[in-house]
Amino acid sequence: MKISVIIVAYKSGDILVKCLDSIAKYNDIEDELEVIVVDNSPEDERIERDLAKSQYKNYRYIPSDNRGFGAGNNQGVDISTGEILAFLNPDIMLIEPIFKKVWEKFQKEKDLMLMGGKLLFEDLKPGFSFYFDYKPSIIKKWSLKLWNRKDRYDEKNMYIAGADLFVRRDAFCEAGKFDENIFMYYEEPDLIRRLRKVKKDCKIVYEPGIRMIHLEKKSTPMSMNMIGHEMDSCIYYGKKYGLDYKKKIRFEYRYYKLKRMVYKVLKNQKAERMNEIIQYLNENYIKILRKY
Numbered sequence: 062m063k064i065s066v067i068i069v070a071y072k073s074g075d076i077l078v079k080c081l082d083s084i085a086k087y088n089d090i091e092d093e094l095e096v097i098v099v100d101n102s103p104e105d106e107r108i109e110r111d112l113a114k115s116q117y118k119n120y121r122y123i124p125s126d127n128r129g130f131g132a133g134n135n136q137g138v139d140i141s142t143g144e145i146l147a148f149l150n151p152d153i154m155l156i157e158p159i160f161k162k163v164w165e166k167f168q169k170e171k172d173l174m175l176m177g178g179k180l181l182f183e184d185l186k187p188g189f190s191f192y193f194d195y196k197p198s199i200i201k202k203w204s205l206k207l208w209n210r211k212d213r214y215d216e217k218n219m220y221i222a223g224a225d226l227f228v229r230r231d232a233f234c235e236a237g238k239f240d241e242n243i244f245m246y247y248e249e250p251d252l253i254r255r256l257r258k259v260k261k262d263c264k265i266v267y268e269p270g271i272r273m274i275h276l277e278k279k280s281t282p283m284s285m286n287m288i289g290h291e292m293d294s295c296i297y298y299g300k301k302y303g304l305d306y307k308k309k310i311r312f313e314y315r316y317y318k319l320k321r322m323v324y325k326v327l328k329n330q331k332a333e334r335m336n337e338i339i340q341y342l343n344e345n346y347i348k349i350l351r352k353y
Contacts (some may be wrong), residue, residue, distance in 0.1 A: 063093035065143030065230075069133035070151045071101045076276060077151040085117035089158035096120040097137040101111065101127040126267050130223075131239030131248045138230075138238060146233055150224040152276035155298025156181075159271045163227050174232045174256050174263040177221030178271030179212070187212075188275050191219045193265055194250050195304050197312035199319075214267035220250040221267060224275045228252075235259045240301075245290040249297040254302065285341050292346060310349045314342050 066084065081096065088094050098120050100108055109122055120201050125136055134148055145167050147160075159178065167173055180188040187210045193201040196218075208214075226249065226341050236255040239248050256263050292310060299306025324332035341352065 062095055062140055062142040062144070062147045064095075064097050064147050064160050065138075065141035066096045066147045066149055067099065067134055067137035068096070068142060068149050068151050069099045069130055070108055071103055071127065071135070072103075072108065073151045074108035077108060078111060078115045080149070080151050080153050081112070081115040081117040081120065083153075083155035085115070087155040087158045089161045090164060093164075094160055095141065095143060097123065097134040097141055099123045099125050099137045101133050103127075128241065129198040129244035131243050132241040134248050135241065137232070141230075144230050146226075146230050147227045148223065148228070151242070152277065153224060154274040154276065156185075156272060156274055159273065162268075162271055166266075167227070167229060170215055170264060170266075172260075172264050173266055174229050174260050175221065175253060176213055176271075177265045178225050178227075178273055179269040180222060180224055180275040180277075181268075181272060183274055183276060185274070188277060189222055190214075190269075195299065195302075195309060197309050199316070200299055200318060212267070212269045215268075216265055219266065220253050222275075223249040225273060226252075228256075230342065231261065232256055232260055242297060243294050245287065246294040251298055251301070258278075263332045265341075278349055285337070288338055288341060289345060290309045292342070296349075307349050310342075310346060314346075314350055317342070 068077065068080065077098070083096065086097060096119065096193070097115065098112065100109055107124055109124070112120070112122065121140065123136060123140070125133055138146060145163060147163070166176065177190060180190045182188045189205065190210055191214050193205065236252065236259050240251050245252060253265055256265070281285065292313070295309055296306045298304070298314065299309060317335050321332050321335035324335060
């Protein structure tokens with residue numbers, strides 16, 4: 062098998078059907094592609110019945126306890142057979158054939174270990190295909206959209222977005238797969254750090270010629286639980302690599318306060334949402350934020 066697509070879903074049946082339909086439409090390697098769906102939904106909200114609506118019938122379905130994004134993907138890897146692992150979010154929609162391009166690029170560049178494509182919004186405008194790594198900066202926050210629009214990926218200071226990760230299987234397994242201590246967020250930079258450790262000359266590539274739509278936050282709408290997962294993963298990741306996680310959390314807190322102020326000036330309803338997030342952070346991360 063050339064490529065194994067692994068999709069971890071959580072109560073996102075209708076959107077996942079669109080994802081599978083797009084894979085069926087643009088599968089350009091036929092039987093050399095396998096698709097594995099790991100269902101992290103609660104037992105009474107499993108999406109198996111929804112998947113029956115899809116035009117793509119040759120997927121493997123695994124109901125799973127929700128132990129997080131990384132653990133779900135690892136579970137899919139354990140039963141996969143592809144040389145290249147394609148980790149796709151359920152809210153990804155293909156708009157053109159990509160799998161042959163992916164396969165040929167990995168065959169041509171033997172030192173290529175991880176690659177991400179160009180993510181687009183539904184209107185086909187550039188989305189967020191990569192992000193800056195841990196170091197906090199207002200300038201980086203505000204300029205990220207421009208960097209993505211111009212395809213200016215900086216391998217030393219950025220990481221590929223986890224919505225579409227193509228990874229060489231042997232390197233992924235040698236690096237220890239996804240860290241299952243991370244429930245959600247920071248899986249990508251963590252994996253990249255470990256890939257570079259086990260493969261000294263490995264290449265991490267952003268390939269804008271491989272394009273797809275990312276219906277960002279459609280499969281998992283933002284909630285306070287997700288904010289909590291992001292902060293907890295931020296702390297874990299910082300401790301793991303000796304980074305200043307307290308500075309990072311305080312920066313995110315101040316950034317939400319800045320956004321609240323801007324939204325208030327603009328009389329935007331998002332100001333109330335920012336207020337809820339700030340209150341949540343105050344209630345749950347007071348020991349880190351106490352100097353503020």
